[in-house]
Amino acid sequence: MNCYEFQDIISSYIDREFPLAKVKQFDRHYENCPACHDVYERTVSVVNALANSDRIGVSRGFNKRLQARIGRISSRRPNRFGRYFSQGRILGFEPKYAVASVVAVVLIVVLSVGLFPEREGVASVTPIPLSTRQEVPDPAAVPGERNQPLESSTPYLADETKDDSTEAGQKVTKSVRDYQGKIKLVKDRQ
């Protein structure tokens, strides 16, 4: 054990927080090194001095003063937002920094709206002028269109890959297209 190692573990030795395996090495160094011997003795005397130092207590009337202070605190009306603006600070920041932060955030929002135009693919909120809209026939105007029996809508579910070379196949494909067209129109109108 060298002097550095010895001085590193002096406190552990004094407080008996020391591995027993190292006690012999520690004792040997203590006996053979006068400098470390002195350091150890002085450290022990410091520990004893601290342990025997005067205990300072509170002054008379401590409890009364404390109770008066607590009485004042309890009688104060609770302020819901008081903690956000306590000790002359706003949310824990000095007012100038709080104001600067708010201004910075507002500037960032304003600049980002101004600098970045509307991206492609994002639906526009501007209504399309009526003149450019496709004319959509009102399905209610077509008699019998609404109250068609359910069977007539079956082709909607029909498979498009169906062979349409036959007459029946062509009919089915046509009615499927018609229905899809109508659905699209209704969706667009909505």
Added chain:
Amino acid sequence: MSKKNRYTDEELIHRFQQGDEYAYLELVNRYRDRLMNFAYRFLGNEEDAEDIVQDTFVKLYTHKHFYRSIARFSTWIYTITANLAKTELRKRKRRKVSYLSQMGTEEKDFDLPTEDTTDDYAEGRFTEAQIQDAIQKLPLHFRTAVILRDIQELSYEEISNILDVPLGTVKSRINRARLQLQEELKSVKERRRTSI
């Protein structure tokens, strides 16, 4: 033994959380001197130390529901005091800087003589003032650790919880603080020897 003394600190704080004000008073009576001693050793000034202890108990009163039974009550209350004392030291540092900037060139610092006697010196004892001076010269984290260990006599584990650092760090801080203290007190003695 009074009836109240049968309660542990944790039971008392629990009762206080339920609204029992007597439990609070009992906690104040149990801890006021311990915390005062700790704060005084830390700050080196009785008036400031008492203010810190008052603040601690006010915090205990207003933030009683912040205590969770996972930690020991003593650990919690020492942590509050230590944090308040550190804040006070930081404030003092700021004040000191502004005083220095206002100080004129003619003003000088004077060292007040310590109260130790030659008898004490001959017996190898240290006076209160010497001990307090030496403690004040320690860096903050060493100071807290050594006060909690050697003056408040807390275990390494409790100190580790209060300071929120690993056990190994606590051991190392205490060791380095003690070595620094013995160096400081040794030099005090040497200065005295040369002046005699």
